[in-house]
Amino acid sequence: MSTASRVLAGSSHPISAKTRAKVIATAEKLGYSPSALARALVSRSSRLIGVLVSDIVNPYFSVIARGIDDVASRAGYVTMLSNVDRRTSTEISRLQTMRDYRAAGVIIAGSGLDADPLAADLAKAVRQAKEQGIQAVSLATRDIDCPVVTADNERAAHDITDHLVSLGHRRIAFIEGPAGMTTSRQRRDGFLACMNAAKLGDLAQCLPGGFDFEAGHLAAMRLIARPPLPDAILAANDETAVGALNALRQANIDVPGEISVAGMNDLRVAQFVGLTTVSLPLYEMGAMAAQHVIDNRPGEATTTFLSHRVIPRETTTRRT
């Protein structure tokens, strides 16, 4: 038994070539597959990585998940995925499940809420997981005591706003993300900071929105309903921007002729419609978080910001 184990697990223990061959041949013949469960049990460490996303259908998260899985499977790890629909309670319960499976680590991809009554419970669940040797990594700024690998949402919003300003736009409207979300606030803050710095604070306008197509469509309709139109619209999100774009085009308003439109994230849809946006390092965030778990790095609660960059496309132009 131990000999077979040694051969199959690739131990460094010396084994005669003959015996080794025999073990391998027999395993093959029997269709034997070592139980990763039993292995994890005895070795006290699984090769499971838990991933908590809001919704895998949202390309923001599927790109992150892809980054995680690429690194994970290259290292022989398996990704356990769970959708939590932005509900902290679900997040806690799924985290618990990942803990039951003794995941090597859990990557929490979604943003939190600014005033979340359950934040403390989540923090506690993470602490308990950590006490059990399960690493936690967050992909957004949250009240969790764990390393964070993220994009600088505020600066990204600042930079894309700055791009619009540099194009000569002065009256700029910002369609916000979902109310209460930390990421929403960060992006709005970045927008406002840039506008204020450019002495354009008075010409800045914020509209409630959301991260989806419909929210952008609706917000743009409201803008159209009470002229004059701003010089440019920045949406919290590519999808939101596309919704706005749609409303504008339906109203026969020329983009970028009459108004410029920009988004954030640089997901596939942004390329489709030629949307000016700022590219966030989503894939890299996932990849780096997974690497962090695999390397079993000491879990100091440091924040790593990965870099973004402005991508000018056809929905923006210079205003003279």
Next chain:
Amino acid sequence: MSTASRVLAGSSHPISAKTRAKVIATAEKLGYSPSALARALVSRSSRLIGVLVSDIVNPYFSVIARGIDDVASRAGYVTMLSNVDRRTSTEISRLQTMRDYRAAGVIIAGSGLDADPLAADLAKAVRQAKEQGIQAVSLATRDIDCPVVTADNERAAHDITDHLVSLGHRRIAFIEGPAGMTTSRQRRDGFLACMNAAKLGDLAQCLPGGFDFEAGHLAAMRLIARPPLPDAILAANDETAVGALNALRQANIDVPGEISVAGMNDLRVAQFVGLTTVSLPLYEMGAMAAQHVIDNRPGEATTTFLSHRVIPRETTTRRT
């Protein structure tokens, strides 16, 4: 120990209220979490569901994955996700990994190749998994001895073609999916079958394409390069259709004025651009496959077709 196990695992074994309360309180105080690993080992059944997708970033697969995970997590199961990039060899190796973890079942979401030299190896890997009590479910017609839950790609293509024909289009071009893929062939077959049935076989035209934006763009450019333009374009895919749409608009060709365009799948992007398409039951396929695994149904290799429906939108119009 056994008493604790009984109350924590919710056994029906009678336990005094006092002891039960004590166990629960202590577990809570200790932050105790029962090992799902050890449970799976002794009970010889895990609550893990393996999911093999080509690429989770592709919305076709993320919708499927969402369907699976919704059903799975409601039943207390966890989804193990793996991207295989349409490579059968990767598929086999990931299937093996799922087997190592003694997954309750594995859902194979991707389509296969029509002449795949590795098809036999995959079939064997699935057979071995089944011998070990791991269920397999495929979401596409493949040479695997397992239940199939899928959309009728051929009929779906037939039906959307029929819709175009009923709109008065006669010269219709079909932009195919990736060469060699079973799904590509099925969709082309459906297109051709419909055209032939309508005595329009001579006016049918097939162009090599792919499942992505660029492929659609390229194919449409070729169409534009050698007039006359067909009455309508059907693309194997929504994304391909959007690529074609883009090329057409760049060439200042009015859609649907001069030419109609339709896609397949009805993913989010189709709604964005108002694309006429045929809605495939992707979410339901995932959900039903997961339910199949959870119910541990006898694995007869039956094929279940879930229904699709044509969704007319703004990229098609009547030709007179």
Next chain:
DNA sequence: TTGTACGCGTTATCAC
């Protein structure tokens, strides 16, 4: 170079 015995954290079985 190979084999033996133990323990990982559970649950089922059987005794009390």
Next chain:
DNA sequence: GTGATAACGCGTACAA
């Protein structure tokens, strides 16, 4: 109603 023990399948220290 409660507790002890074997077994699940593996890795490993130790003996041979």
